[in-house]
Amino acid sequence: MGYSFWLKTWMAGLMLTLMLAGVKAAAETIHLRCASTTSTENSGLFKYLLPIFEKKTGIHVDVVAVGTGAAIEIGKRGDADMLMVHAKAQELQAVQEGYFVNRHDLMYNDFVIIGPAGDPLQIKGLTSAVDAFKKIYAAGGPFVSRGDKSGTNVKELALWKAAGLDPKGKPWYLEVGQGMEKTQRLANEKRAYTLSDRGTWLATKDKDRLEMQIVLEGDPSLFNQYGVMVVNPEKHPQVKYKEAMTFINWLTSPEGQQTIAAFRDAHGNQLFIPNAK
Amino acid sequence: MGLRLEAASLRKTYNSNPVLRDCSYAFAAGRTYAFLGPNGSGKSTLFRILALLEQADAGQVNYLENGAALGQNLELRRRFTLVLPRPGIFNTTVFHNVAYGLKIRGVKSGELEVRVREILASVGLAHKRGQRALDLSSGETKRLGLARAMVLAPEILFLDEPTANIDPRNTEIIEDIILRMKAGGRATILMITHDPAQADRLGDELLYFKDGRLLAG
Amino acid sequence: MSDLLSFLGGLDLQELWGIVWLSLWVSAAALMLATAIALPLAALLALRRFPGRDAVINTLHTFMGLPPVVVGLFLYLLLSRQGLLGFLSLLYTPGAMVLAQTILAWPIVASLAHAAIVNVDPVIRQAAVTLGATPRQQAVTIIKEARYGIISAIMAGFGRANAEVGAVLIVGGNIAGYTRVMTTAIALETDKGNFELGIVLGIILLALALLANLALRRLQRRGRGAGLEMSSWA
Numbered sequence A: 001m002g003y004s005f006w007l008k009t010w011m012a013g014l015m016l017t018l019m020l021a022g023v024k025a026a027a028e029t030i031h032l033r034c035a036s037t038t039s040t041e042n043s044g045l046f047k048y049l050l051p052i053f054e055k056k057t058g059i060h061v062d063v064v065a066v067g068t069g070a071a072i073e074i075g076k077r078g079d080a081d082m083l084m085v086h087a088k089a090q091e092l093q094a095v096q097e098g099y100f101v102n103r104h105d106l107m108y109n110d111f112v113i114i115g116p117a118g119d120p121l122q123i124k125g126l127t128s129a130v131d132a133f134k135k136i137y138a139a140g141g142p143f144v145s146r147g148d149k150s151g152t153n154v155k156e157l158a159l160w161k162a163a164g165l166d167p168k169g170k171p172w173y174l175e176v177g178q179g180m181e182k183t184q185r186l187a188n189e190k191r192a193y194t195l196s197d198r199g200t201w202l203a204t205k206d207k208d209r210l211e212m213q214i215v216l217e218g219d220p221s222l223f224n225q226y227g228v229m230v231v232n233p234e235k236h237p238q239v240k241y242k243e244a245m246t247f248i249n250w251l252t253s254p255e256g257q258q259t260i261a262a263f264r265d266a267h268g269n270q271l272f273i274p275n276a277k
Numbered sequence B: 001m002g003l004r005l006e007a008a009s010l011r012k013t014y015n016s017n018p019v020l021r022d023c024s025y026a027f028a029a030g031r032t033y034a035f036l037g038p039n040g041s042g043k044s045t046l047f048r049i050l051a052l053l054e055q056a057d058a059g060q061v062n063y064l065e066n067g068a069a070l071g072q073n074l075e076l077r078r079r080f081t082l083v084l085p086r087p088g089i090f091n092t093t094v095f096h097n098v099a100y101g102l103k104i105r106g107v108k109s110g111e112l113e114v115r116v117r118e119i120l121a122s123v124g125l126a127h128k129r130g131q132r133a134l135d136l137s138s139g140e141t142k143r144l145g146l147a148r149a150m151v152l153a154p155e156i157l158f159l160d161e162p163t164a165n166i167d168p169r170n171t172e173i174i175e176d177i178i179l180r181m182k183a184g185g186r187a188t189i190l191m192i193t194h195d196p197a198q199a200d201r202l203g204d205e206l207l208y209f210k211d212g213r214l215l216a217g
Numbered sequence C: 001m002s003d004l005l006s007f008l009g010g011l012d013l014q015e016l017w018g019i020v021w022l023s024l025w026v027s028a029a030a031l032m033l034a035t036a037i038a039l040p041l042a043a044l045l046a047l048r049r050f051p052g053r054d055a056v057i058n059t060l061h062t063f064m065g066l067p068p069v070v071v072g073l074f075l076y077l078l079l080s081r082q083g084l085l086g087f088l089s090l091l092y093t094p095g096a097m098v099l100a101q102t103i104l105a106w107p108i109v110a111s112l113a114h115a116a117i118v119n120v121d122p123v124i125r126q127a128a129v130t131l132g133a134t135p136r137q138q139a140v141t142i143i144k145e146a147r148y149g150i151i152s153a154i155m156a157g158f159g160r161a162n163a164e165v166g167a168v169l170i171v172g173g174n175i176a177g178y179t180r181v182m183t184t185a186i187a188l189e190t191d192k193g194n195f196e197l198g199i200v201l202g203i204i205l206l207a208l209a210l211l212a213n214l215a216l217r218r219l220q221r222r223g224r225g226a227g228l229e230m231s232s233w234a
Helices: A003-027 A038-042 A045-057 A068-077 A088-096 A129-139 A151-162 A180-190 A198-204 A241-252 A254-261 B043-050 B094-104 B109-122 B138-150 B168-184 B196-202 C002-007 C013-047 C053-064 C068-079 C094-118 C122-130 C135-145 C147-163 C166-172 C182-192 C195-222
Strands: A031-037 A060-066 A082-085 A100-116 A143-145 A173-175 A193-197 A212-216 A223-231 B003-014 B017-027 B032-036 B058-065 B080-083 B156-160 B188-192 B205-210 B213-216
Touching (some): A003 C013, A031 A038, A031 A068, A031 A241, A038 A045, A038 A198, A068 A082, A068 A223, A082 A088, A082 A241, A088 A100, A088 A151, A088 A223, A100 A129, A100 A180, A100 A198, A129 A151, A129 A212, A143 A180, A151 A193, A151 A223, A180 A193, A180 A198, A180 A212, A241 A254, B017 B058, B032 B196, B043 B156, B080 B138, B080 C122, B094 B109, B138 B156, B138 B168, B168 B196, C013 C053, C013 C135, C013 C147, C053 C094, C068 C094, C068 C166, C094 C147, C094 C166, C135 C147, C147 C182, C147 C195, C166 C182
Parallel strands (some): A031 A060, A031 A082, A143 A193, B032 B205
Antiparallel strands (some): A100 A193, A100 A223, B003 B017, B003 B058
């Protein structure tokens, strides 16, 4: 094979690649970028929900799934068009600071406190999450924290604060900086207690063969509220505001809310309870 | 025709080793010169300097035509060629190796094919034209090196140890090729050899290289 | 068969194919760009002397050791809306991944191609000169002589690009169906505890690496050897 042949082949390949990239960009369906959390993505909700929405509106939603803190940061920087996270206090703060607009409650799931199968600290029977935390603190845990500014982490820290306690730095308090699955597996190995969201717990307890159980649930302080909001177009003019609002409007409409309620995980559990007003 | 080579008082030192002390000679056109001398005495260096591959520290190399010295440019360099003891065969087919010199001179494919085929036949490598050149035996490699040079019909041909380290049969073949070139009558051939008998067989004149100097035999 | 499908743990074959195809496509594009930068540079460094050449070669070797996540971070800051290249809207698109892989692969291609050219026996240039080649023709001849080593360099670069996780995760966002490649998918599935799926993807990656290595061996045999041993896969 002559060299001019390979050179020409290579050049053709390069041109083709560049052209395809350009064509792709032009001919694509509208891409709406939504920053969300890893736990939401891992629950399978998007895989279920987005095709329904795209079929209805032709809008394709790209989900960038990171930790809550990162998702909010991405929205602030204008690298996404909208957010779906579960950290209401932080969301409202960011709206107040002018980064986001049109925030709506969307749905909730709840957090649960999980612990080793034998429940050595006898948390079971308590009804208040704050009381449970006080008991864990007094006994010296062990307790595993996500330590990553995620929604779960934020809720956990709020509970410690409500209990008037600060476990940071204690040897029995392990901050792992990981996602929820990994955190659970770690708690399992350390025979520790941790705060998880029901969705992740249900989806993974059998799969990961966790020798753990729910020791406390149902306390309203454990509700995990999901919200949606659009990046403020005044701060970032390139935001696909119209499309984002189409999505948010659909999600909060009776039709969208019913679709969310109908979502089941692989075990047939309903993971999210819609509560948009 | 009538390209003539002259060496005048060439000096070359490597690492304070005087390799050429004062080499001078005027080579007549169309004659064959055999260079004899001890190993590592600097004959190859002399050839490289004469073939304008290297610069001498002092002295001159002159190429003359009709009494006038020619400018040492690309045009001149393409009128002669040197076959190295390790010929530097290219990693491609036998055919493309021989065609190389013609290709870079812009010879068109029709004429190129004819000339290459002719030379391959004359060195006995026609049946291997499509083979990977690096797969040839050492004797065949030497013949290929020779073919690459011959296809260019050089007016002056430098051969550095054309039959060193190869078997007697290949030696015979190569000597035959050289004799046929001589019979053609036009090229000036300068040849380094270790074998006085070979020098006698092939050379019109014998030159001895000793202590960095050239002495007529 | 249903066992096999359940083994695939919820990832349907179309999704799997999409991931594999995207991985190959992105890496191929990255290599084309990387080669465009690396080969001319390698030839220049190998064949021409100029002041500061050694410094450039040293810099090149340093670039090879760039931590990929650092590249990812810098690229992210650059491509983000607020970054210098934000207007290109490349963040979280395959284009950003191509860029990341290009940046990581080109020093490898340049370094190895440079070595291949430098290792060409000096007698080749001499032979070219004796046969009447101009300096430009000599350069072309030397480069042609190094072609197998150069192809090996490109394949090593491809291997590097294909194996990249950190940087493409950061600038690509691992978006399902859009910027999810084999490596980021493995990272995701492992994180989710879907080890089986991670293993399937890993096997595919390894199979590709094996194929490439076999091709590499064949190339090395056809080349002059020149002592270029290349274990190219991270």
